[in-house]
């Protein structure tokens with residue numbers, strides 16, 4: 393795939409003696425939507441955190457939007473602008489209002505005026521369906537609303553790529569759907585490249601172009617959602633799916 397927006401080539405990473413990413417190869421096309429699943433501890437978070445340099449790989453190459461990731465600080469700044477991330481825990485600033493959380497990056501990193509940053513923030517709060525919460529503090533919102541603020545905050549930076557690390561797993565069950573609905577709309581309307589670590593298989597079937605299964609630091613199997621769920625090939629994939637789908 394010559395026009396890949398993300399390319400991992402034989403990527404290896406260790407935490408001390410522990411080989412957490414083993415010879416990972418992955419190419420992601422612009423606009424592609426990928427769901428990553430696998431058992432706890434299989435390296436899913438580590439892999440996506442390497443893509444925005446929250447974690448550093450030790451061997452191999454990671455190329456994002458044509459640039460190989462290194463330790464260059466300027467480059468890391470650019471990567472963080474281009475690659476938005478939504479975490480399991482929302483990581484909002486509790487002492488800032490929703491609007492202030494959303495305007496911080498655009499004003500200080502993108503050097504936008506307050507008026508422009510606020511207009512963008514309101515646009516994305518509409519997109520995540522909570523424009524009426526702009527002046528509240530995160531602690532006054534439900535978990536689902538806070539996660540939608542976190543998604544809007546990433547969008548305000550106009551990223552080329554969005555990474556989601558188990559965005560619904562810290563939410564009460566009744567809040568999961570509202571966040572997934574926002575993500576589905578985002579996937580369908582934005583054309584943005586998305587990588588999402590999740591076990592929400594309904595979401596995967598609905599929006600993913602490709603589902604990737606990781607186990608023990610390796611990509612074991614990948615396929616279109618229908619082929620992946622309906623006829624998994626690898627025994628480890630089958631076992632994993634039998635555990636999460638029943």
Ligand SMILES: Nc1ncnc2c1ncn2[C@@H]1O[C@H](COP(=O)(O)OP(=O)(O)OP(=O)(O)O)[C@@H](O)[C@H]1O
Nearest residue numbers: 407408410412430431432433434435436437438439
């Ligand atoms: N900073 C760290 N230092 C040492 N070990 C770590 C560190 N971060 C993660 N690990 C270990 O690396 C392994 C992979 O972690 P990672 O979070 O990438 O897995 P995961 O597949 O995302 O798991 P989960 O679904 O539980 O979040 C785990 O065994 C974890 O304990």
